Structures are given as structure tokens and as C-alpha cells.
Amino acid sequence: MAAFSKQYGFQFSCHELLHSNRKAGEERSFWTVETNFLPGRTFHSLEDMNRQALEWSTVRLDNKPQGKSGLIPAQAFEHESRYLTKLPPHLPAPYRVLDRCIDQYGYVAFGGNFFWVPGTNRGEVKVLEYSATLKIYQARECLIEYPLPADGEKNKLISPKGFPAPHKQPQNRKNTSADDEQKLRDMNEAVSNYLNFALHEKGTRRHDFLRKLIALSRKMTPELFTKSVERAHKYRITDIETVWRIATLSVSAGTDLLPAVVIDEGFLERESYLAGAVTELPDLSIYEHTEEKLPEDYDE
Numbered sequence: 001m002a003a004f005s006k007q008y009g010f011q012f013s014c015h016e017l018l019h020s021n022r023k024a025g026e027e028r029s030f031w032t033v034e035t036n037f038l039p040g041r042t043f044h045s046l047e048d049m050n051r052q053a054l055e056w057s058t059v060r061l062d063n064k065p066q067g068k069s070g071l072i073p074a075q076a077f078e079h080e081s082r083y084l085t086k087l088p089p090h091l092p093a094p095y096r097v098l099d100r101c102i103d104q105y106g107y108v109a110f111g112g113n114f115f116w117v118p119g120t121n122r123g124e125v126k127v128l129e130y131s132a133t134l135k136i137y138q139a140r141e142c143l144i145e146y147p148l149p150a151d152g153e154k155n156k157l158i159s160p161k162g163f164p165a166p167h168k169q170p171q172n173r174k175n176t177s178a179d180d181e182q183k184l185r186d187m188n189e190a191v192s193n194y195l196n197f198a199l200h201e202k203g204t205r206r207h208d209f210l211r212k213l214i215a216l217s218r219k220m221t222p223e224l225f226t227k228s229v230e231r232a233h234k235y236r237i238t239d240i241e242t243v244w245r246i247a248t249l250s251v252s253a254g255t256d257l258l259p260a261v262v263i264d265e266g267f268l269e270r271e272s273y274l275a276g277a278v279t280e281l282p283d284l285s286i287y288e289h290t291e292e293k294l295p296e297d298y299d300e
Helices: 002-008 024-037 046-063 073-083 178-185 189-198 204-217 222-234 240-253 265-269 271-276
Strands: 096-102 107-110 113-116 123-129 133-138 141-147
Touching (some): 046 073, 096 107, 113 141, 178 204, 189 222, 204 222, 222 240
Antiparallel strands (some): 107 113, 123 133, 133 141
């Protein structure tokens, strides 16, 4: 509203706090939207909601009698428009000015996305944000214009149509591990089941585990990688170095069947084993069903 008022020569000011008598008209408008427009509607996106709201307000509501007087807004505006002063057509649409900088690879960051600027120009620019478009200016020259991305889109690389895709990525772009996870799951069901078991952490630990696992998958054949994660899943292993040793052992053995884990029978003579020999046997059924998740209190 501040940008709108500046373009059209007036000053916009909100009413003071606790001046409830000055906001009654706007509160009634909110009530009309909440009780008339929203009930029974579904929206696929913010753009879809705005499209339906524009049609509802200009086609249905504008031609419907309002209040006790039965006034129809469309007819009232048609009558009043003859007494209004028309604005000159050259006034630009309201916009917001933001200071940005073109990075070394030609990108300008805005709204969580990265917009590529053709050419070799670098340095500071002015970003003009309109209601539906974005313009990038440098030294009063418009370098490029983009439509604003859909609401909720983040971390996208946006380049103009008709130009070849840029070879480089922005310097400060956050690389997520979602694509790496999907690539691993697309390999086969065994790898996907292993991820269901191993991915309990969130944040940087999850990201680091996926990056290391997909890097490991590129160092061996898909068959060897699948066999290694299947064995890691069987013994409930999430350490990447151990998965690598499993693969190394499988290659050195030269067989499809890896040797069973060697158990030192000397544990039968240990003092701790003898002390616990009289206790009840533990429930080891969890190791027979590797698809099941561990109990919450299980300590790996």
C-alpha cells in the first residue's frame, strides 16, 4: 500500500490501535469472504485461489444485491464512474525495490530462488518486484524480466526460455539430499528397504548419511552395492565405513555368499556371561524380521 500510494499521489495510513469504530467496514468484508467465498471451495495453489477470488468478486458478488437497500455494486460503479477522475495511463504499476548483487556465475537471489542474468555483467543491481513479475535493473537498464514463481517454490534455478541452460550453479545455493534419496530408492526394493531402516535422523546427519551412501554406490556395481546394503540391513548396520568393508570382503571372497560372522567361543568362560547364565533368555526375534523397525528404547 505504501508503494501504491506513492505512485498515485496520496498517503496511506492505518488507523490507530483500539480505534475499532474505524475498522468495522473492513471486518465486515472479511466476514463476507469467510462465510460466502471460502466454504465448500478447494484450491490447488495460491494462484488458483486468487483466480477463483477474482471471478467471485467481479462476476458473482459484484452483480448481487447488497444489504437492505439491494444496491448492486456493478451498477453503482457504472453510475459513479462518470464523476470520477481518470488516472493517466502512463503511471506504472506499484512495485517494491530491493538491492541485490549478481554473483560470479550470473545469478541474482530473490525469494529463496535464483534468477540467471544473461551476459557478463556483474555487480549490484536493483530488483523491482511487481505483483506478478520481477525486473532486474542495472544502471537504469532492464537486464531481464521474469514471471514470479508459484507460491511455495524454493531453491529453484530460473533462466529465460530460449537460452541454453547455465553450466554453473549459484555460489550460495543449498543442495538438498532429496534427489539423492530418490535416486537410491529407484535402484531397487532392497535399497529402499534399507533406507527405511537407516533414515531415522533428521537435519545434517540425514543429509550426510545420504551423500556418503550415494557416493559409495558410485564406487561399485549396482549388484555389489545391493548385496552390501542387504547384508548391512540384516545385521542392522548404518555405518558407511562398515558397508564399504562388507563390499570389500564380498569382492575378495569372490562368491555370492559371504562367510558368516565369526564368533569367539571364549565368551562362554567370561565372568559376565557366567553371571548372566541363570537369567531368562533374551527375545531375539527382532533379528528374524529385518523389515520391522526397532523399538524406540533399543540402543544401537
